[in-house]
Amino acid sequence: MAHKQQRATLADVAREAGVSMMTVSRVIHGTGRISDDTRQHVREIIEKMEYRPNRAARTLVTKRTFTIGFVAPDITNPYFTEILQGVEEFFWREGYNVLLANSNENPDREKAILEQLEDTMVDGVIVCSSRLSDDELLPLIAKHAAVVAVNRNLPQHLGSVVTTRHPRGYRAVLAAKYLHETGRQRIGYINLVRSISSVNLDMFMRELQSLEIPINPNWYATCQPNWQAGYDTASQLIAGHPELDAIIAGNDLVALGAMRAAKQYGRHIPDDLALIGGDDILMASQVTPALTTFRSDKYNIGTTAAKLLLQRIGGDMTYCEHHYQDELIIREST
Amino acid sequence: MAHKQQRATLADVAREAGVSMMTVSRVIHGTGRISDDTRQHVREIIEKMEYRPNRAARTLVTKRTFTIGFVAPDITNPYFTEILQGVEEFFWREGYNVLLANSNENPDREKAILEQLEDTMVDGVIVCSSRLSDDELLPLIAKHAAVVAVNRNLPQHLGSVVTTRHPRGYRAVLAAKYLHETGRQRIGYINLVRSISSVNLDMFMRELQSLEIPINPNWYATCQPNWQAGYDTASQLIAGHPELDAIIAGNDLVALGAMRAAKQYGRHIPDDLALIGGDDILMASQVTPALTTFRSDKYNIGTTAAKLLLQRIGGDMTYCEHHYQDELIIREST
DNA sequence: CTGTTAGCGCCTTCAG
DNA sequence: CTGAAGGCGCTAACAG
Numbered sequence: 001m002a003h004k005q006q007r008a009t010l011a012d013v014a015r016e017a018g019v020s021m022m023t024v025s026r027v028i029h030g031t032g033r034i035s036d037d038t039r040q041h042v043r044e045i046i047e048k049m050e051y052r053p054n055r056a057a058r059t060l061v062t063k064r065t066f067t068i069g070f071v072a073p074d075i076t077n078p079y080f081t082e083i084l085q086g087v088e089e090f091f092w093r094e095g096y097n098v099l100l101a102n103s104n105e106n107p108d109r110e111k112a113i114l115e116q117l118e119d120t121m122v123d124g125v126i127v128c129s130s131r132l133s134d135d136e137l138l139p140l141i142a143k144h145a146a147v148v149a150v151n152r153n154l155p156q157h158l159g160s161v162v163t164t165r166h167p168r169g170y171r172a173v174l175a176a177k178y179l180h181e182t183g184r185q186r187i188g189y190i191n192l193v194r195s196i197s198s199v200n201l202d203m204f205m206r207e208l209q210s211l212e213i214p215i216n217p218n219w220y221a222t223c224q225p226n227w228q229a230g231y232d233t234a235s236q237l238i239a240g241h242p243e244l245d246a247i248i249a250g251n252d253l254v255a256l257g258a259m260r261a262a263k264q265y266g267r268h269i270p271d272d273l274a275l276i277g278g279d280d281i282l283m284a285s286q287v288t289p290a291l292t293t294f295r296s297d298k299y300n301i302g303t304t305a306a307k308l309l310l311q312r313i314g315g316d317m318t319y320c321e322h323h324y325q326d327e328l329i330i331r332e333s334t
Numbered sequence: 335m336a337h338k339q340q341r342a343t344l345a346d347v348a349r350e351a352g353v354s355m356m357t358v359s360r361v362i363h364g365t366g367r368i369s370d371d372t373r374q375h376v377r378e379i380i381e382k383m384e385y386r387p388n389r390a391a392r393t394l395v396t397k398r399t400f401t402i403g404f405v406a407p408d409i410t411n412p413y414f415t416e417i418l419q420g421v422e423e424f425f426w427r428e429g430y431n432v433l434l435a436n437s438n439e440n441p442d443r444e445k446a447i448l449e450q451l452e453d454t455m456v457d458g459v460i461v462c463s464s465r466l467s468d469d470e471l472l473p474l475i476a477k478h479a480a481v482v483a484v485n486r487n488l489p490q491h492l493g494s495v496v497t498t499r500h501p502r503g504y505r506a507v508l509a510a511k512y513l514h515e516t517g518r519q520r521i522g523y524i525n526l527v528r529s530i531s532s533v534n535l536d537m538f539m540r541e542l543q544s545l546e547i548p549i550n551p552n553w554y555a556t557c558q559p560n561w562q563a564g565y566d567t568a569s570q571l572i573a574g575h576p577e578l579d580a581i582i583a584g585n586d587l588v589a590l591g592a593m594r595a596a597k598q599y600g601r602h603i604p605d606d607l608a609l610i611g612g613d614d615i616l617m618a619s620q621v622t623p624a625l626t627t628f629r630s631d632k633y634n635i636g637t638t639a640a641k642l643l644l645q646r647i648g649g650d651m652t653y654c655e656h657h658y659q660d661e662l663i664i665r666e667s668t
Numbered sequence: 669c670t671g672t673t674a675g676c677g678c679c680t681t682c683a684g
Numbered sequence: 685c686t687g688a689a690g691g692c693g694c695t696a697a698c699a700g
Contacts, residue, residue, distance in 0.1 A: 054455070056455060088409070345693075355694080388694070392693080
């Protein structure tokens, strides 16, 4: 408060330059026809007075904020951070700001965020790995002018999407297939909690069955997508089911927690127990043994989502979907 | 654009409720004396019409955005993300939004960001580990209404700070002392690039000298604060100076890069080479061997910075400084 | 307890 | 090529 000297306004500049506000405005936007002399002169005054337009005033009349919202469940997870980096970088170049909102894996919080962002009048929203059911999510995003979802499908009229081509749980099936082919027989699975998890597990078991891979409901657990939860859940699984010779984790953080748990229980990876993660965060390749996981070009997912959003913000409401591959990176943990 | 139906305005609500706009405004803010009947009635209309105030309009007159800016050099580094999480959480509870800006280790970008944030009229800014020299940084933040710096000192009238109590480079000295006490003789140091790095190194060498620890300018290098740079720089250092029996890295990411480099060169950690990082990111404890590093309560640094900023936003311009400890966590890499 | 008046800083529209 | 008038949605200040 103290240090902020009054900023010059359009009117100030106009007065100083001896022209009307409109002329100044036109110079700024480069619209309309203006004589070179006037333009030059106005530019100098703007420079001199360090004039910069007031965003709130502009927003009030244009209805545009040049700000977008980015909603993710956990900004502490490198997976989301790298996506965010892509988004931020892209929008920065386009002159947009990014409002960050972290739901902290809390669906109520995510709801509140989506409403808040509406008030803030963001020009658009990128929703990453939403933890909300369709019933909750769709009405909320329907109110936003432009929406892109990452890792989630959307009715075409509501927004564009960046997802895998396959249904949820498909990765786990791929992973199980690979594990089975490399000789594993009793495959555990730590699924990530979501409002639609059970569907996930059903399809997993069905697929395994059809591949003639042994299944056992007790081998499957569900946990929050963070390291600690992965550690805790894997500990229980390993303790309760020493027969397991492989574990598939919902993401790398959980897999890394599981890796620690395995070590604690004296299980050698990959000899006694194979381990597969997801997302390929930096840590996955640095840990010993290096983690087998799914490739994920997070930065590009971010810029792609951003591009799709900008297109919608620009008024082109064509539905677009961008698919990334589900490809296993085989490392030392399997 | 398509789906956004016209939002109700204050005037709409007032008309519908048969009262003046001021009355509605008062109900919303809970200010002024209003009869219970009127209040109740207006509340119902607001509910019914789903009225929510337009932030831009409010900002235009109050000069407040209820948004703060968070500037960090690399949101991909877990160190900053955890600080950010603290900041975000704190401000969310206070009804503020956080505008995220990532300078990507680029000083020019950081400058541009600080100016942009001014236009956006954020109520305050948290600047994390600024890569700008005082000459560049101070004028830029002087224009902001409220500022808090993390890992950086500020003239008292410009903003509050959250830092270590000690001069930059002190950690490296602590680390060197410990290494020397545990028998290491030839200690390398990978310093992080900053506009004021040389000062850093000078003091490091002076201190080592006074502690009678061997020094050698060729054992010291400087690099960007990321994994890859750490890997590259450590590779050169190890290749060029096989005599080194310890390396101190500016942060964990760099140390982890160095760890990988050491393995590549067949140096066993900690037997052949001791390694110390900084910041204690999750990865540091999960890697094998677990990394000796400096404790850092990042989340709390975030909430503390946020608290100090809110105080300033509230008009209390008292200078505050919060200090965190420089404490070594001894793990397996030393 | 409630309403009126006057902008905040900018852009859109319509005249010159 | 340039300007004047009006209003975006809200709140502060002052009347009643």
